[in-house]
Amino acid sequence: MSERRTFLDRGIGETRGVVTLDGRPERVILRRDEEDLRLALGARLIARVATVEPAIGVAFLDLGEGREAMLPFKPDARPVRGGALEVEIRSEAREGKLATARQTGEGDGAPRLLHPPPSVADILRSIVRDSDPVQGREARQAADDAEAEALEIVHRLPGGGDIAIEPTRALTSIDVDLGDRKGQDSKRAARHANLAAIAEGARLLRLKGLGGLIILDLVGRGHDGAALLAAARLAFAPDNPGVAIGPVGRFGTMELSIPRRTRPVSDYLLRAGGGLADRALAQRLVRRIEAEAQTAPGARIAATCAPEVAKAAEPLVALLAERYGARFKVSADPSQPRDRFDVAPA
Structure with missing residues (x-):
């Protein structure tokens, strides 16, 4: 019996x-304090239909303050340009x-948030x-571990072997x-590896926040x-409704379609071209400073980091000072690698 816990x-x-x-x-x-809740899954809004594209069955919605979303529609339910609709963010x-929305009713008035997301x-x-x-601390460690695993590409399989998960613009492979399963009976080893890959792949896709078209390249x-x-139906059951699973093809691949609902974790944590984003590094820096502050109550804490990380950390350090007092100093050092921080009592 599987056990799930929350942190x-x-x-x-x-x-x-x-x-x-x-x-x-x-x-x-992940939910950042400054995030626009109008674009979060489950938010309910009044939106204005900005443009309608019948050729592709999509309307573009004005959510207010420059925010936009897409609304897919069927030919017999074409929205009217300029009309107000009540919608819910579904992706x-x-x-x-x-973001993608679905219509929940007719609306009136200016675009606005009706009900925040969960x-x-x-x-x-x-x-x-x-x-x-x-x-507390156990939750922070669980979140740090989850982020680290979500950003990995190659993941070990129970019993040996591994899977590599790599998203592209079109699909995720x-x-x-x-x-090291190769020393076993080849057919049996391949069967066990493929079954393990399906179970682990389902868990890891949920962890990474990935959906859309998935191509599973089986071994053997x-x-x-x-x-x-049967294994795929069981492994991906938590992602329903909307999961579609194809049979194993002639080239030894299985195709799946998983609903896209949340923003991928990599969009939060990585910058374009790879590497951790300045904001993600700033969050790690502030967590280090906070841990030091809790260890040494009342002490002044000094930190040194790369200039771009120090810049991203400025508003976070201000929030830290509101909680623990103005006893933190973050200095920018151009020679410091982006992913290295020096944090210690001053």
């Missing part, structure tokens, strides 16, 4: 929620893509009913490798298609 880390400038499955991270939910914006705590309780999320030949299909 809630209320940090400086952001809140992080984590769901674990049998002790391993399955989901990480969050991601890099290069607008909080991180509410999301955790909706995933694991009647749960009381763990908080999952490549299965036997690794002569696959037991019925067994693999």
Whole structure:
């Protein structure tokens, strides 16, 4: 019987929620304090239809203050340009893509937020009913571990071998490798590796916040298609409704379509071209400073980091001072690597 637990880390400038499955991270939910809640999953709004594109069955919505979303529609339910609609965000914006909404009724008045999205705590309780999320240091460690695993590409499989998960603009590929299972009976080793890859792949896609078209490149030949299909239905059941699973193809691949709902974790944490974003590094820096402040109550804390990280950390350090007092100094050092911080009592 699988066991899920929840963790809630209320940090400086952001809140992080984590769901674990049998002790391993399955989901990480990030919510920055300054985020525009109009674009978060579950937000309900009045939107104005800005343009209608019948050729592709999509209307573009004005959510107010320059925010936009897409509204897919059927030919018999074409919205009217300039009309007001009540909508709900069903898929969050991601890099290069607008948020997607669905119409819930007719609207009136200017674009505005009617009801905010569920909080991180509410999301955790909706995933694991009647749960009381763990908080404090244990939650912070769980969130740090979840973020680290979400950003990895190659992941070890139980019993040996690994999978590599790599998203592209069109799809996400999952490549299965036997690794140290090769010394076993080849057909049996391939079967076990593929079954493990399906279970781990489902967990990791949820952790990374990835959806859309998934191509699972299985290992070996002569696959037991019925067994693999049954395993996939079980592994991806938490992602329903909307999951579609195809049979194993002639080239040894399985295709799946997983609904896109949340912003991928990498959009929060990585910058274009790779590497951690300045804001993600600033969050890590502030967590280090906060840990030092808790260890040495009343002491002045000095930190040194790269200039771009120091700049991103300025508003977070101000929030830190509101909580612990004005006893923190962050200095920019152009010679400091972006991912290195020096934090110690002054």
